[in-house]
Amino acid sequence: MGNAGEKNPDRGRAVAPAAAKHLTGIGATFTPTMLAALLSRIFNWSRSGIGPRLLAAVLLFSSIVTLTLTALQLYLDYDREVGLIETRLEEVGRSTTASLGESLWNLDQNQLKLQLDGILRLPDIRAAEVREIADRPNPIRVAVGERRSRSVVTRDYPLTYTVQGSARTIGVLHVEATLSDVYQQLLHRALVILATQAAKTFVVSLFIIYMFHFLVTRHLVAIAEFVSKYSLARPPPPLHLERRPPHHPDELDKVIEAFNAMCTNLERAYGELREANANLERDLTIRRRAEADARASEERFRDYAETASDWFWETGPDHCFTYLSDRVIAFGMDPKIRIGTRRIDTALDRETESEKWRAHMATLDRHEPFRKFEYRGRDTTGRMHHFSVNGKPVFDADGRFLGYRGSATDLTAQHETEERLRQSQKMDAIGQLTGGVAHDFNNVLTVITGTIEIIKEELADKPQLAAIAQLIDDAASRGAEITSQLLTFARRQPLEPREIDVNALVVETAKLLRPILGEHVEIVTRLADDAWPAMADPSQLSSAIVNLAVNARDAMPDGGRLTLETANRELGGSGDGDSGSYVMLAISDTGRGIPADIRDRVFEPFFTTKGVGRGTGLGLSMVYGFAKQTGGTVAIESEEGRGTVVRLFLPQSAGGAAARSGPVQAQAPARGHETILVVEDDPLVQGYVIAQLGSLGYRTLTAGDGAAALALVDQGATFDLLFTDIIMPGGMNGRELAEAIRLRRPDVRVLYTSGYTDNTIVHEGHLDPGVALLRKPYRKADLSQKIREMLAGEGPA
Numbered sequence: 001m002g003n004a005g006e007k008n009p010d011r012g013r014a015v016a017p018a019a020a021k022h023l024t025g026i027g028a029t030f031t032p033t034m035l036a037a038l039l040s041r042i043f044n045w046s047r048s049g050i051g052p053r054l055l056a057a058v059l060l061f062s063s064i065v066t067l068t069l070t071a072l073q074l075y076l077d078y079d080r081e082v083g084l085i086e087t088r089l090e091e092v093g094r095s096t097t098a099s100l101g102e103s104l105w106n107l108d109q110n111q112l113k114l115q116l117d118g119i120l121r122l123p124d125i126r127a128a129e130v131r132e133i134a135d136r137p138n139p140i141r142v143a144v145g146e147r148r149s150r151s152v153v154t155r156d157y158p159l160t161y162t163v164q165g166s167a168r169t170i171g172v173l174h175v176e177a178t179l180s181d182v183y184q185q186l187l188h189r190a191l192v193i194l195a196t197q198a199a200k201t202f203v204v205s206l207f208i209i210y211m212f213h214f215l216v217t218r219h220l221v222a223i224a225e226f227v228s229k230y231s232l233a234r235p236p237p238p239l240h241l242e243r244r245p246p247h248h249p250d251e252l253d254k255v256i257e258a259f260n261a262m263c264t265n266l267e268r269a270y271g272e273l274r275e276a277n278a279n280l281e282r283d284l285t286i287r288r289r290a291e292a293d294a295r296a297s298e299e300r301f302r303d304y305a306e307t308a309s310d311w312f313w314e315t316g317p318d319h320c321f322t323y324l325s326d327r328v329i330a331f332g333m334d335p336k337i338r339i340g341t342r343r344i345d346t347a348l349d350r351e352t353e354s355e356k357w358r359a360h361m362a363t364l365d366r367h368e369p370f371r372k373f374e375y376r377g378r379d380t381t382g383r384m385h386h387f388s389v390n391g392k393p394v395f396d397a398d399g400r401f402l403g404y405r406g407s408a409t410d411l412t413a414q415h416e417t418e419e420r421l422r423q424s425q426k427m428d429a430i431g432q433l434t435g436g437v438a439h440d441f442n443n444v445l446t447v448i449t450g451t452i453e454i455i456k457e458e459l460a461d462k463p464q465l466a467a468i469a470q471l472i473d474d475a476a477s478r479g480a481e482i483t484s485q486l487l488t489f490a491r492r493q494p495l496e497p498r499e500i501d502v503n504a505l506v507v508e509t510a511k512l513l514r515p516i517l518g519e520h521v522e523i524v525t526r527l528a529d530d531a532w533p534a535m536a537d538p539s540q541l542s543s544a545i546v547n548l549a550v551n552a553r554d555a556m557p558d559g560g561r562l563t564l565e566t567a568n569r570e571l572g573g574s575g576d577g578d579s580g581s582y583v584m585l586a587i588s589d590t591g592r593g594i595p596a597d598i599r600d601r602v603f604e605p606f607f608t609t610k611g612v613g614r615g616t617g618l619g620l621s622m623v624y625g626f627a628k629q630t631g632g633t634v635a636i637e638s639e640e641g642r643g644t645v646v647r648l649f650l651p652q653s654a655g656g657a658a659a660r661s662g663p664v665q666a667q668a669p670a671r672g673h674e675t676i677l678v679v680e681d682d683p684l685v686q687g688y689v690i691a692q693l694g695s696l697g698y699r700t701l702t703a704g705d706g707a708a709a710l711a712l713v714d715q716g717a718t719f720d721l722l723f724t725d726i727i728m729p730g731g732m733n734g735r736e737l738a739e740a741i742r743l744r745r746p747d748v749r750v751l752y753t754s755g756y757t758d759n760t761i762v763h764e765g766h767l768d769p770g771v772a773l774l775r776k777p778y779r780k781a782d783l784s785q786k787i788r789e790m791l792a793g794e795g796p797a
Helices: 002-006 016-029 032-046 050-105 109-120 180-228 251-307 326-331 354-365 412-458 463-489 502-517 538-554 596-601 619-630 683-695 706-714 734-744 780-791
Strands: 125-132 141-145 152-163 166-178 311-315 321-324 370-378 384-395 401-410 498-500 521-526 534-536 560-571 580-589 633-639 643-651 675-679 699-703 721-725 750-754 773-775
Touching (some): 050 152, 050 166, 050 180, 109 125, 109 141, 180 251, 311 326, 384 412, 498 502, 498 538, 502 521, 502 538, 502 560, 502 580, 534 538, 534 643, 538 560, 538 580, 538 619, 538 643, 560 643, 619 633, 619 643, 675 683, 675 706, 683 699, 683 780, 699 706, 706 734, 721 780, 734 750
Parallel strands (some): 521 560, 675 699, 675 721, 721 750, 750 773
Antiparallel strands (some): 125 141, 125 166, 152 166, 311 321, 370 384, 498 534, 580 643
């Protein structure tokens, strides 16, 4: 029976749940907040000194040891108690299974219950049960006690009965023993052990702390106070501890003895050092004063050298530089590179102005001073500078020549300013000349172009005369083009900038270029998909592209490739352009290129490398003037034999989608019946305009100046449109006339015309807002279309 019980696989134990339940009940009175506060106080107290930290360490170590030993003792007690219970269960199995098996065979339930009650009276037994194993309804089941599912030890023993010499299993005995009493005893024992060990540990720890404080820490505090108040200037008496001297010197006595000896040595060394410092201070006073004087003199010279607008230099007897002040770096030169060279070695004008240099070298050889010797040179980046040099010879006490010493001034900015002033004066002169010429010449061209149109219509059936009339028309158009180029270069051509799609304009212009350039020139476009819209006058931009393309064609007599490219660019303010966002339009060719000696002159008016009769020299200057007047800039790169690239930078538009520029279809002259007040001081132009307007069906009123026009208005003359020249005699221009008439008739519509606008309706190169202008010379179709736009309310009011 015992062996059967030991092999039972259902044997088990339950310890942790019950133990945890009892421990949780003990600590339930401590809340998390109280525990956190207690731990915080203990932690802060433990950081206040050596003693509390020692106490905490002793308590922690003792607690760990106590808990470990207690846990080990409880485990051994638990194992012993459980072993006793298991032994008791084994005894129950060995002593009762035979009698229970016989009672079960006899189906004697009363006897079974009596026997189970006897088992239940054994210590720690809480339940017993007998179950019959039989293939019949309602087998016998007898149980006593109360069964549990936790903290129990169970055993199942088979019940057998021998029949005819063969043992048969007829049932099972189930016995349960509880561990609750064992847990309760172990808990009480643990509490007793912990309480006694904690009290003992705390008392021993307090004693250790007290002894440590009495023997060590209070003396350490005294040593610390002595050290904090110790002063070498006023040394205190030697340190002594207030304690009973031991029979033999201990560690503290040795520390105090060594510390007092160190203080004595420090006091002796401090006295010696103070005496040495006094002697050294006396010895250094004279030297310090001399060094201060030398340093002040050196700093004075350095301040003069580095804060001056010039730089200083020295040369040896061979006229090679031996010194250059650091100020020279601000002008793009490296002193380390120039040391050991002569002035003439880096000069750019030593060959073109050789006589000047021979005279200067003779002056140096005679050891004479010189002033304001000017020459041209380059800095380390290759940029040209204008220098002005002053020098004085230096001799030693014996009169031996040592070299030169002097200063130099960079006059580059001054020369550039003067050059810009000359260019500005040239531009103003050209502008004034151009304005006067354009005003009169465009009046003449207006009459010529308008009259020749009438003649061409009358000579339609006479081819020879019609051809002559066409030549006159072409010549007049060429004259108008030259006048427009002059005005554009002088930045006096009134622009009408608007937001344009540069890519679309390039595509349309490229179509016009193919018959102009010929079959031997390949046209390639590289247009940026994300090109910004630009703010420019589309007709002037198209003219600029054509001018550049024609120049490129002339540079490629044997054919080549013309590339039109667009891209977005951000300029940082270098060169002539302002910083900002620009749309770059590049026109490049594979032609001969521009020689380096004339590359800087290509934008000058009337400068051309073409033969007589092959060009006016206004193409590139017109492009330059247009770019500047638009608010952008232009740059050119060229290399002989490699071609030329001209880049136009047009200001980015701040608006939305750009308007696409397409070819304008020629329309028949529009007719009307309204009345137009014509104010024109040139009789030829006035007669031409009246004739053209009359042929278009309009009625006209005429005046030769502003005063006559105002007189008509004051007399009550009615008209639908004021068509006035801008530049007129009599002290009143077209703009002033229009403003005077608007004071009398606020709703009047005004159309200006002029071949040269001055600053009347154009400011910063752009037409004023709300201004409508018909440029001279104009044709009948242009006149009729502009008149209809104004009368229909499509133009500016």
